[in-house]
Amino acid sequence: MIWGPRGGSAVGVLAVAVLGTAGLGGSLFGLAGANVSQDRVVLVGGTLIDGRGGPPIENATIVMEEGRISSIAANLTEPFPEDVDVRSIAGKWIVPGLIDAHVHLATNPAAPEWRRRTEAQLEAMVRGGVTSVRDMAGDARAFPDLVDALARNEIMGPDVYYSALFAGPDFFDDPRVKQASIGVEPGDAHWARALTMESAVDEAVRQAAATGATGLKVYAAVSAPLLARISAEAHRRGMKVWSHATIFPAKPSEAVDAGVDVLSHAAYLVWEGSPRTDDFTRRALGDFEGIPVDHPDMSALLDQMARLGTLLDATLLLMDRLVDRDDAGPRRLEWSADVVRAANQRGVRIVAGTDLATGSGRAPPVHGEMAILVERAGLSPMEALVAATRNAAAAIGIESRVGTIEVGKEADVLILGRDPLADIRNTLAIEQVFKRGVALIEP
Ligand SMILES: [Zn+2]
Incomplete structure (x- = not known):
């Protein structure tokens, strides 16, 4: 019936x-x-x-x-x-509907024409089949109004879920963070917060949640013990924890141990095999020659991720786009694709995130992310589709509502x-x- x-x-x-x-x-x-x-x-x-x-x-x-x-x-x-x-x-x-689990819509909402350009981007996304996105840090003040306009169908676009950024104080010289918190001392914004072991983490997480953020993005300069405190407090409040795969000094396995939900950028997993460092400026310049993806430290890490259900936001298309940015580019792309292949084979759930903008009138890059997951990392087309639907929904924490076609x-x-x-x-x-x-x- x-x-x-x-x-x-x-x-x-x-x-x-x-x-x-x-x-x-x-x-x-x-x-x-x-x-x-x-x-x-x-x-x-x-x-x-x-x-x-x-x-x-x-x-x-x-x-x-x-x-x-x-x-x-x-x-x-x-x-x-x-x-x-x-x-x-x-x-x-x-x-x-597809989900891009890594976008940046509000890095600089004070820029001229930001609202008009963002609305055009959102419309291009949904016309290109993207029905939800995870924004991975920007000026959270820009989002409630955007989310409201989407909910009222005043503008056309995917559902937008966003984050508050946590990092160590050393990170807050970054010009992107300054742009995303104009009018507030860098590191003091509720959505872009500098933390140390002396900080009141519970208060910081409470304020981050009050911005409407779905999750915390942990970027850099965070130790393993501090990450564990952040993660525990976020989960206590029902927030997700979205971490760069290495956050210097904390290694990938320490982030997984701390209970983070998603690791971003497969390339940064390489730091698992390197001596500990706190120089996060080298994050894209890991030892791709010296640490093969079948290194025992890497295999142990991937098995740990599979066991604990840590999702991997691979961002392979970004590595492809950055291939000419520095001498490490070609090897970084190859290593990233290989580690995603190994992760997939070992049972790690792969998530499609792009870290790239959708041009107005252009196909959203998540299609290219699925293609590179198949063509370079050996996922089946079905696995790539799941990465951009069910797994991406799981990364955001909305898998009970979207991501699959089920009654x-x-x-x-x-x-x-x-x-x-x-x-x-x-x-x-x-x-x-x-x-x-x-x-x-x-x-
Ligand atoms: Zn990003």
């Missing part, structure tokens, strides 16, 4: 039983026509890739109702009620004209984008 009364959770439960059953007959639509609303959109006949990594479901029927997925069925033979918005998508593919989840759904499992670059063949069940672009 798929056409139950609106809004009843029993609809979904029953429909799950329908899923995967071929040759359905009888009276599935016992309540067909009853209380049927025009706000139900039904996608019929496509191949469903639900973001969980299992085999695709052919000839799927997906009902979106009041912003959520209310039913999923396969090989449905029963006729549809007349007053439902049925859209045949035979020959197409259905995937969850009860928000209806963030893309219709693709070509098979992304045949070629991951087919995620660019977007024909329709639904955000919470509302069509944002139509064929």
Whole structure:
């Protein structure tokens, strides 16, 4: 039974039983026509890739109702009620909305035209299939208004989740931090905070949470004991902890031990094999020649991440873009791809984050991140899709609501004209984008 009364959770439960059953007959639509609303959109006949990594479901029927997925069925033979918005998508593919787990939208909101350019970027993102993003530090004062405008549909874009940045005092000479906290002494902002072992970490986390941030980004110049305190306090408040893979002096394994949820930038994992240093300015210049990815220290680290469920925000496309920035560039890219391959093989969950901007009118870079995960790091197209959907949702902590196409989840759904499992670059063949069940672009 798929056409139950609106809004009843029993609809979904029953429909799950329908899923995967071929040759359905009888009276599935016992309540067909009853209380049927025009706000139900039904996608019929496509191949469903639900973001969980299992085999695709052919000839799927997906009902979106009041912003959520209310039913999923396969090989449905029963006729549809007349007053439902049925859209045949035979020959197409259905995937969850994509999530870029590493963007920077508000590094300098005081810059001229910031709001207009940011709105253009957000629109390009959602038109390009990105329905949620994780912002990895900027001026948190800029976000509540942006998030509010998105929620009111005044502007078009993905859901934006943002962070407050914590680091040691030495980091606060960085010009990006100064730009992102104009009017406040560097290191004193609630969203860009210098901490030492003497700091009141509980107070700092409370103030960071009050900015509306979903997580704390820990950047540099933080010791392992301080990180452990930050992490414990953040989790006590229900915030995520998002750390650079090495934060100098704390090593990657110490960040994992401290319970951080996500490590960013696969290249920085190399510092696990090097002598401890607090020179964070060298973070992109690790010993890529001397520490092979199969070094015992690296294998132990990856196994520890897999065991504790620490996600890896690889940012491989960024390493590709930076390949000419310094002499280490080519080797850094190669090493990063190899360590992501090893991490994936050892059971570490890979997350698609780009650390790159979306140009107005251009495809969002998360498509390129998925492609490089497949082409250079050996992920399957399915694994790359999961990295940009379920795993990215897990990184933000929103996996109970989005990231997969399952009954009860928000209806963030893309219709693709070509098979992304045949070629991951087919995620660019977007024909329709639904955000919470509302069509944002139509064929
Ligand atoms: Zn970043």
